[in-house]
Every structure is written in C-alpha cells, then in structure tokens.
Amino acid sequence: MAEKQKKTTIHDIARELDVTFSTVARALNDHPAISAATKVAVLETAKRLNYQQNKLASSLRSGRTNVIGIIVPSLDTSFFSSVVHGIERVMNENGYSMLLYQTGESLSQEKKGIETFLQSRVDAIISSVSGEVEVREFYEQISKRQVPLLFFDRAINDLPVPSVTINDYQAGFVATEHLISQGYKSIAHFTSDQNLTIFKERYRGYHDALQKYNLPLQENMIFKGKLSLDFGKASVQQLLDQQVPFDAVFAAEDYTAMGALQVLLEKGVKVPEEIGIMGFANEAFGAFVTPSLSTVDQQTIRMGEETAHLLLKLIGTKDYYGATPERLVLDPILLPRGSSQAK
Amino acid sequence: MAEKQKKTTIHDIARELDVTFSTVARALNDHPAISAATKVAVLETAKRLNYQQNKLASSLRSGRTNVIGIIVPSLDTSFFSSVVHGIERVMNENGYSMLLYQTGESLSQEKKGIETFLQSRVDAIISSVSGEVEVREFYEQISKRQVPLLFFDRAINDLPVPSVTINDYQAGFVATEHLISQGYKSIAHFTSDQNLTIFKERYRGYHDALQKYNLPLQENMIFKGKLSLDFGKASVQQLLDQQVPFDAVFAAEDYTAMGALQVLLEKGVKVPEEIGIMGFANEAFGAFVTPSLSTVDQQTIRMGEETAHLLLKLIGTKDYYGATPERLVLDPILLPRGSSQAK
DNA sequence: CTGAAAGCGCTAACAG
C-alpha cells in the first residue's frame, strides 16, 4: 500500500546541493543575484526530486495568491458560462487561477461565496450580482477590506466599483425601434421582475422608443415574471385570450421569445407577417428555428475578456477604491432575423 | 487615501479577551473542550473586529485545502458548463471550493493546469481529458503524488482512476437502431477524428447496430473531422455531390447534425420523409428547430452530480489508488423527435 | 553572490 510520501521542499533541494534553502528559493524565483551555475543546478535537482512549489506557503508569506474569485448566478446558462470562459482564458494567460462560485440567485449563497473568497485571500473578486439592493452590504465588506472588486453585466451602480456591462437601455431601444421600423405598432413586452437594473433598462429603452415614435404604452401589454419558455407561452396566451390587439412581442430574453413564437405558430398565426417577435441574448437556437429569431447579441465572450483586461489594468493600482471607478459599457448588437421582418 | 489596514487575526481577538490565541482558535473551530461562555465571547469579538479566518495559513498547517481542481476543454460549451454546474453545486454544499482550468484542448495547457493544481495543493482533481494517449504522463504525476483524481465523460481507461461517463457505445447503438427501426437503411455517420474513446465508442455502436440488422457498412458514408455546423454541411454536401445513395445521417454531435439538416432543407429534401437525421448531445436548439432534431441526451447535470458524489465518497479513502477504481457508467437517453420518424 | 533569521496565521500535540 502506497504511503503518502513527504513532498519535497526547498530544504530538500538545499541539502542535496549543500547550499542554504534561501539560495534555492531565490534560484527558483529567478532572482537576479544568483549565479547561472547554481540556478541550473537547482532547477535540475528540483526536477529530479519532483519538486512542486507550495503556493499556500508562498501566498501566506507574500500576501498574494494569484487567485481571482468569480461569482455568477449559474453556469448552466450560455450567457454566464460564456463570459466566464472569456474571463478565465485571459486571466489564465496572465498567471491567475479562478475560484468559482455559483449562487443560484440566492442571497445567502452570495454571502457565503464572498466570505469564502475573502478567507481564501483571493487577489480580487469578479461578480455578477443576484439582487442589487439586498446584497449591498456584502459588497461593502469587500471594499472595506480593500479587495479589488469588479462587476460584469449586473452591477450595483451606486457602489463605487468598476464594471463591464452592455448598454441595456440602448439594447431595449434599438430592439423596439427595429420592430417599429418594420411597421409593427402594438408591441408587447415580456420582461423580468424588475429587481435588476438590466431589465429595468431594457424596459426603459422599450418605453422611450415607443414614445419617440408616438406609440402609446399600454399596461396590459407588459408582462413581468420569471423569464422562461413557459412564461413566454403563458404571456402570449393571455394576450390572445384577452383579445388584446397586438402585432409584435419584444421579450427580454430568448427562451421567453421562443415560447411566444411556439404558441403563435401553433395557433396558426403567421410570424412575422401578422406578428413580429424580438428576443434577447442571442442563444444558439435563435439562428436555427423557423422563422429565425431576431435578437440582441450581448458579446458574451468579449465581455469576459474586457472584464479580465480591465481588472488586470486596475489590479496594480495603489488605491483601488480611491479613484473614480472605470465603467466600461459595451454596445449591444442588433441581430434582425426572420421573426421580425416582413411587413 | 485608505490605507490597507492589517487584517485581524486570532491574536487580536486573544488580546482583546485576555486569553491565549490557541483558546481563540479552538473556540472558532467549535472545539468541545471550550466553555460556552468563552465561545460566545470569542465569536462576538470576532464579529466585532471583522475577523476572517486565513485559509492559507490553516491549509498550510493542516494539509487540507478543501479546494477541488477541475479541468475541462472549454466552458463555452453547453455540455461542459452544465456538468461543471452540477459538480460545483454538490461540492459547494459539502464545503468545497472549485478551482477552474480550461485547456482549449491544448496539451500544454492541460499540463499547466495540473501543475497549478498540484502547487495549490488541491484536495482532488476532476478532469475531462483532451487527448488520451498524449496526456497519460501528466496524469501519472497526479497518482504518484497520491492526489485523488476522477475523470468524467472523457477518461483514460487504462489508468486505474475512477470515472463517471455515459455509455457511448450503447448511445451509438440505440441511435442507429432507432433510425433502422424507422425504416432507414443507408445511414451515414459524421464523427470526430478518432483520438477520443467517446467517439470511437459511438462509432462502434453504429457499426454493431448496422451489423445486427444486416446492413452493410460503407466507407464512403463515414466522415471524420472537426465536429461543427460547417462540417455537417460539408459532409452532406459531399454525399450529395457524389450521389452516394443514403437515407439517413447519424451525427456524433448536434451542431453537425444541424448543418446536415440545413443543407438538406435548402435543397428541398424532405426530412424526415426522404432522409432521417439523428444528432447527439441534446443541445437546446434541437427541441426548437423544424423538424425537431432527434438526439441523445447525456444527462449532463446528473453526470456532474454523480461525479461529485463519487468523489466525496472516495475522497475519505485511506488508500485512494489501492482499490480497484469505481467506474460509474450512466445510460444515455434516446430522444426520438421529428427529424427521424416518418417512414 | 550567498547565508542567517524572522515570521506570515494557523493547527495540533502535550502539559497542566
């Protein structure tokens, strides 16, 4: 039965070479004041003895872990997994590892995640928050400890924290404007409960676009709920049942739009001829369905990469929370497709 | 300008309460031999002083980090992000954090990931490998160090390492058998370059199903390449161009199947009446396209959860590499849909 | 160019 043999340390290497362990440490860190000869010797024996640096010890002493904590609602979502993909790739290239935490949109989980990260002494935290109002105090803990924090997509705007987001207002506006330009005049909006700014902003964009083109905003055409295929189905069904006259749907999320589309097609309603549909998020299926689903692309991977780059730029700052926070706002990309152009 | 104030340690708490720091340490760890009174006092001042345990120090001393390293090709894939989702949720509930590493299918990245994890002294590593033959030696390093290792989906079968996979042979078999049962007789197969067992197995299942029903295996109907929408398109196009008589396609991955479907529909070929299509992986779009795409579900979230549970069960073992490795094989779920039933 | 010494913050015997 294999015994857990002791790991080799710099002391072991030092003993082999008859130098002190601090010489070994320097050699391994490529310190300038070490002769090339000893460096070679150290590296060679390190390899021979199968040495692996103990990052725990090194971090404990140096105060830097080279680990970034990242908090997202869920990875089982193309949006977040794609952003995390972008972040990880860039941070990884720059020598950082990522600690991952999913909250499932639960506040207690979010608090636990932050606590774990703080205890793990991560060098920074990147987060997309669950409920903006409720989690303020958790995040204030982070700044109190002077740990760099960066928001992406979902930020708490009145906290002085850098962020990378997309312009959701503009996205809502151009999506609605596009429908209007195609001749639709009675546009319903299916959105989320309004506890997150991103949905408020999309709604505001929708609202202002209607206003700009002198179209009335009708309360009975606004549906708020948990965005999903079923919510989209139920909402459009309700419009139909109540015989609300509408000729387009702008859903704040693609699955919801898809639900609406499915019900309409089932009922024999012609899309886009009779009713136009716009989704949001550019899920993979949108390009493949019939008619193809018009939507708004959020540049997920780019968002991840920009998030990482901004953090890398700021992480060296002497006083992270002293400066006015840099907020990068990406432009949404309108993707008009079959479901919205025909009139 | 806010100064980086020193973090409070158990010594600070001890000083406040006029006890020794080891009493404080015990109180914080809820050690039985500490009076309720001091526990309360310690907890109270800990909170008041905003104490956060330093896990680096604790792990360095105890030898346990409660961190699991997880290696995947890419998170920008519904399959892997979904499995990671499942793993993280379960491990998190059991007090573990996840360090994440994406390889982008690159061997050097895979090696770097393993090295980082070993240096970070993770308590275990969970991995889905990139190239089985080529990365053997990296993985042997892990067992040499007695660090628990678990494979999911893509395993190196001749290494004595536990794993959670799905039965890809059976999946390939039932997918093909389903097509046959629907009356299709000339079934093409679009698959990956055969460096990974999972694709070899799917192919073997396809092969044996044909054999069982006395259908000939035709070399000119087998296409191997980098699975993707474009590969699917190019492959059917080639079948069409060469006028190979075929009446069904079994693709080892959904996007590839979708590419085939798109080209056929463009050409006016009736699916499923003239040609049947089966995909693989149950991507979200499959349920929404027209005709809906038949596919095989891999139980991704469940795979993640089972992976976590198996690891949790094994991680306590005294001699992880002494026992014969437990290999959990999940059953694939055939999802027959519109694209394959009509004849 | 190398050595000596201190200590990061905690855990875990061993005493009492």
Added chain:
DNA sequence: CTGTTAGCGCTTTCAG
C-alpha cells in the same frame, strides 16, 4: 477547560 510550543514551507530583509 486553557496555555505552551513547535512548526507547515515559503518570502524577505539584513548581513556579509
């Protein structure tokens, strides 16, 4: 029930 002691393996002055 609490205190003492000895490190975990490394980084980082300060000497020489």
